[in-house]
Amino acid sequence: MEVIADPIAMQRRAEAARRWGDRIALVPTMGFLHEGHLTLMREGRARASMLVASIFVNPTQFGPNEDLAHYPRDLSGDLAKLREVPVDVVFTPDREAIYTPGAQTWVEVTELTRGLCGAHRPGHFRGVTTIVAKLFNLVKPHFAIFGEKDFQQLRAIQRMVIDLNFDLEIVPMPIVREKDGLAMSSRNAYLSPDERRDALALSRALFAARDHYVAGMRDAETLRKTALKVIAETPKVELEYLEAVDADTLEWPARADRPILLAVAARVGTTRLIDNIVLGVRRP
Numbered sequence: 001m002e003v004i005a006d007p008i009a010m011q012r013r014a015e016a017a018r019r020w021g022d023r024i025a026l027v028p029t030m031g032f033l034h035e036g037h038l039t040l041m042r043e044g045r046a047r048a049s050m051l052v053a054s055i056f057v058n059p060t061q062f063g064p065n066e067d068l069a070h071y072p073r074d075l076s077g078d079l080a081k082l083r084e085v086p087v088d089v090v091f092t093p094d095r096e097a098i099y100t101p102g103a104q105t106w107v108e109v110t111e112l113t114r115g116l117c118g119a120h121r122p123g124h125f126r127g128v129t130t131i132v133a134k135l136f137n138l139v140k141p142h143f144a145i146f147g148e149k150d151f152q153q154l155r156a157i158q159r160m161v162i163d164l165n166f167d168l169e170i171v172p173m174p175i176v177r178e179k180d181g182l183a184m185s186s187r188n189a190y191l192s193p194d195e196r197r198d199a200l201a202l203s204r205a206l207f208a209a210r211d212h213y214v215a216g217m218r219d220a221e222t223l224r225k226t227a228l229k230v231i232a233e234t235p236k237v238e239l240e241y242l243e244a245v246d247a248d249t250l251e252w253p254a255r256a257d258r259p260i261l262l263a264v265a266a267r268v269g270t271t272r273l274i275d276n277i278v279l280g281v282r283r284p
């Protein structure tokens with residue numbers, strides 16, 4: 001497994017691989033890898049002859065009062081996990097190499113990033129789409145794999161790829177959950193045992209709404225209230241939002257005849273967690 005830190009070296013490596021006829025898959029991450037990430041890696045491995053994982057804690061997607069300084073890191077543990085997949089190239093640039101002095105170009109997807117997390121984390125998605133566009137230019141992938149846990153991020157990236165004519169395929173992958181339902185996230189590492197138990201209210205709420213949907217309920221607001229009721233049973237969960245929106249446009253109200261995205265963000269202690277579920281079949 002090669003570890004490349006220099007963006008230019010990464011670009012040259014990708015160019016050479018393309019000349020030899022390799023198909024490149026990229027899994028972008030911020031490290032502190034868990035089974036959710038490894039599922040994305042295995043999908044990339046199955047699709048491509050060269051699998052690249054990037055590890056970069058991207059400062060531009062963190063707000064001033066967010067957890068950039070404390071974001072969990074474990075490079076040697078990550079490399080050991082990636083060797084197991086196996087990944088061919090790990091791209092681990094540092095901040096200064098990625099954001100060179102004088103940088104003033106941003107990539108921003110407007111409508112899809114207005115609501116949900118976008119409304120609570122100003123500038124977050126602009127940071128995400130900018131770094132992802134840069135990674136696409138450096139790694140030159142044919143496929144890029146993203147998890148549906150960050151559903152709004154996935155939708156914004158899909159839109160960016162269309163709007164900016166990136167010549168690659170975005171491969172969405174379902175949320176990977178712990179046995180008890182908690183969506184896997186690097187930030188789960190922040191939770192104390194009590195907080196981890198409280199955090200289960202998020203998936204419990206989404207599953208209650210899913211059961212209601214399966215029983216025939218199609219009214220998005222009623223489904224939202226079903227989920228809200230479950231969250232309210234755990235007072236230590238401080239809700240940021242719980243919304244039922246159209247799974248494609250991410251706009252409210254969700255129509256009964258179209259797939260509904262039920263998305264939640266909440267704080268458990270000081271940890272901000274997100275989760276979601278799509279009700280109804282959504283074509284990729």
Ligand code: PAF
Pocket residue numbers: 028029030056058061128131132150153
């Ligand atoms: O989902 C993440 O881990 C990050 O937002 C990403 C896509 C790696 C960009 O920094």
